[in-house]
Amino acid sequence: LRSVLLGCVAAGIFLALGWPALVSNDPASAAFELVAKATAAAFFVSLAALLAMKARRGGR
Amino acid sequence: MQGPTHLMASWYLAEALDVTTPRDRRIVAWAGFAPDFDVVAYLAALVWYGFDKDRAFENVWAVVHHRYTHGLFFVAIVGAASYALATGARANKARVAGLAAAAAALHCFLDVVGGGSTWPIYPFWPVSEASWGVPWSWTIGEWPNVAALVLCLTGMLLYARAAGRSPLECFGDRADRWLVTVVRQGAVQSSGSARARWAIWAAVLVATVAILAPLGFNPFR
Numbered sequence: 392l393r394s395v396l397l398g399c400v401a402a403g404i405f406l407a408l409g410w411p412a413l414v415s416n417d418p419a420s421a422a423f424e425l426v427a428k429a430t431a432a433a434f435f436v437s438l439a440a441l442l443a444m445k446a447r448r449g450g451r
Numbered sequence: 452m453q454g455p456t457h458l459m460a461s462w463y464l465a466e467a468l469d470v471t472t473p474r475d476r477r478i479v480a481w482a483g484f485a486p487d488f489d490v491v492a493y494l495a496a497l498v499w500y501g502f503d504k505d506r507a508f509e510n511v512w513a514v515v516h517h518r519y520t521h522g523l524f525f526v527a528i529v530g531a532a533s534y535a536l537a538t539g540a541r542a543n544k545a546r547v548a549g550l551a552a553a554a555a556a557l558h559c560f561l562d563v564v565g566g567g568s569t570w571p572i573y574p575f576w577p578v579s580e581a582s583w584g585v586p587w588s589w590t591i592g593e594w595p596n597v598a599a600l601v602l603c604l605t606g607m608l609l610y611a612r613a614a615g616r617s618p619l620e621c622f623g624d625r626a627d628r629w630l631v632t633v634v635r636q637g638a639v640q641s642s643g644s645a646r647a648r649w650a651i652w653a654a655v656l657v658a659t660v661a662i663l664a665p666l667g668f669n670p671f672r
Contacts, residue, residue, distance in 0.1 A: 396467060400553055403560035408523055408574045411583040418585045427585070431564045434557075435599065438460070441467040442610060450614025 392441050399434035406430060452565040452596050453662055458484040459603035460561070461554040462618040466610075468550065473620050473627075475547045478536050480621045482529045483554030486520040486562075521559045521572035529555040565589040565596045600662065604655050608634055 406427050415423070445451070461483020465476040496511035497504065519525065530552030537547035559572050563585060566572075571584025589595050603618070611617035611627075612634040620627040633647045
């Protein structure tokens with residue numbers, strides 16, 4: 392789960408700061424929309440899941 | 452996304468990745484919020500234009516917001532500042548600085564997705580004026596942004612109760628201890644703590660409405 396979260400962080404950074412220079416700067420790109428929305432959703436879900444697990448251990 | 456969402460999400464990120472000291476978690480959290488420090492320019496413009504909101508918005512905020520602080524250059528500044536502020540051995544300082552820079556960069560991503568289509572970021576300023584934004588970006592009052600904010604606020608209370616710390620740590624250890632004490636006193640059922648808990652829930656509700664109402668959020672529309 393930790394790897395998923397780190398992957399989402401890396402993907403988000405690439406989508407914001409690398410994608411327009413390295414892949415496409417087309418704002419209407421359907422591929423970007425799909426990947427960006429999936430990354431944002433996965434980031435919040437994996438973050439919540441990791442914290443829920445940590446909370447069950449009393450924050451340790 | 453809203454500033455409070457960025458701040459809380461960054462604190463949660465630091466907590467999830469086992470940043471151990473409150474000071475280091477604060478550094479990562481405020482680094483995640485840092486790209487929105489450009490709001491200072493809007494406040495200064497308000498004063499400059501005699502509290503004429505339209506002129507301040509048109510002449511300053513519309514030009515400044517996202518341009519100078521939502522890109523690689525500012526992310527690098529945040530990373531360097533975080534390294535200087537972090538404590539402990541070099542390895543820990545480097546880890547905190549890396550996470551802080553990542554939180555600031557993630558802010559840029561979340562603003563591409565949820566900052567509104569009229570607010571592109573400028574990833575390569577000052578090297579390039581090229582902007583990056585998408586037409587489908589959620590405006591600040593749309594439900595995904597609202598859901599993220601409400602989840603972060605609710606998560607703050609639940610996590611404080613379970614783990615004994617919360618994003619309120621960003622504002623100091625005393626503030627965090629106060630929240631944790633109040634939310635953990637549920638079993639004691641003293642009338643004072645019950646009143647305080649209700650006051651906190653009411654404050655969360657009022658804060659949510661206060662943040663969203665000026666942004667045009669209307670769930671019944």
